[in-house]
Amino acid sequence: MASPPDPLGPSANQARHTYVADGRPVGFFTDPTVCIGCKACEVACKEWNHVPEDGRVWTGHSYDNTGSLGASTWRHVKFQELGRRLGPQVAGPMTGEAERAFGWLFLSDVCKHCENAGCLEACPTGAILRTEVSSVYVQDDVCNGCGYCVVGCPFGVIDRRPAPLPGAGGAFKCTFCYDRQMGGLTPACAKACPTESIHFGPLDELRARAEQRVAALQARGFADAQVYNPVDTSVGGIHAFFLLLGPPEEFGLPPRPEVPTVYLRGAWISAAMTSTLAVLGACLALALF
């Protein structure tokens, strides 16, 4: 049976590419409206990247037992249970009572590969760099585990891996499958995604695709459909962006993330003034008394 043609055109998820050689910025566009919560992306990521098991816990948060992104979790499917209807969805009456609105959404979260990346700015060793495809990459053999990138990330993505896991002490996060991309392959999560909720491709194409998708959803009654891509903050946009139904807070995404370097100017001015005051004050005290 032939599937109906995709109005947005075929995705690049299964194709080989030369983006690294071409130096073309790429990204992820993750669309929760077609995510089925299968977690194939999480498994694919762990297997390809040899990310160690970091504990098995029952969180009690719906079917999300992954918890959060971190040093050993680079894809994280969030399960959001909403006490409201999604768009024109019809919820049937339950046990004879009045209808109780209920919506379910799954969102595969990932490192955002920010335009102005807090982790990259914070790194004092040069271990974190920007690749040819404009992704943010941690060189594990350079990282000395100072931990400053951990507090530099406005999205809570990167973390230091605790002992006794392999590579303990270093900072880890999504590599955007840089190794696969160098070989012309799609990142493991996008390749494994059965519904193409995770789109991989050149940034400009993905942005156009996201706009089209939002327009299509809004036309179908999903009035709160929006693209989450904080371009108007100091982060300057993200290369792994999302479609959301509802506010970003519901998915644990910061509504107005700032790259922490915006605080440097004020902080250094304060430090310089305090330093000057301290020198003058000490001289004054010892001269007068």
Place this chain on the structure above:
Amino acid sequence: MPTPSDHGFEARLDALREEARRTGAVAEHGMAITGGPIPPAATAPSAYYGQPIVKAPVWTWQVGLYFFVGGTAGMSGVIALAGLVTGQPLAFVRAALGLAFAGALVSPALLIADLGRPTRFLNMLRVFKWRSAMSMGVWTLVAFSAFATCAFLLAAAFPLLTRAGVPPAALRALLFVSIAGAAGFGAVLATYTGVLLGATAVPVWSAHHRLLPFHFGVVALGSASAALELLGFRMAALQAIGLTVAAVETAVGAWIELTRRDAEARALTHGEAGLLLRTAGVCTGPATLVLRLAGWIPIAAVCFLLGAVLSRYGWLHAGRASARDPEETLAAQGAGRE
């Protein structure tokens, strides 16, 4: 969550039985289970299941101590320069340099011990990055350690070198340059730690990115002065520094208590961090002020130093609590403010 020993819950069961017996049905839906399939709309979590939005710092206990030791050593360099410029006895300058030198020895050890991979400490010295406060701090520490060591050794060997025939004018010039370097980089060493915390995604730190360098610097100056007093230098100038610093800290504490009561700064006044910071605030502020005015200088000095240590740990704890609290992150980003 009710427990079997909860008498209130037993009463609740009695009420349910009574309602069922009387009306033949129970109208309520029961308790809302976190993450249950049908959450009541009113209790739907604002953030994702109350999970943190940003990561808490992974730094270990060495960092708080480093902030204290590095700050005290740095400001000791400043006091050494002030002593040299104002013509204090060489013993005073030497004592201040001794503190700076001791700090220059201990600080790198603490900093390296905190790294996830300590053997790669030198990787920090292959890069110079204006936009990383961590990188700038490391280079500041390197420069301070070099100048402080140089100044301490020169001051210690001053009589020996003069007797060996080195012209005193040249020695004096060299000593001045090294002490000036130790003072300059020392002052930055004592304040950059505030920049380090301020330029992060941790809401309570970034919300105070202007206060922190000032606060840490002032406390460091007070610590250096108090440490010199404990070494036996009872000087009116040190008392003046001590009183001024305690007065400033009293004002900072009062400002936090009076104006920083919103969700954005909840960690400063709540929980373990709040307790630490309040204790530190009392120790470095009003308590020191009273003890100094009463003339109990050594007790005042010890009280201040204790408060200075607690203060650094308090701010680190507050950062941890703040990062773990998604409401603080959202409040800092103006959610629910419009």
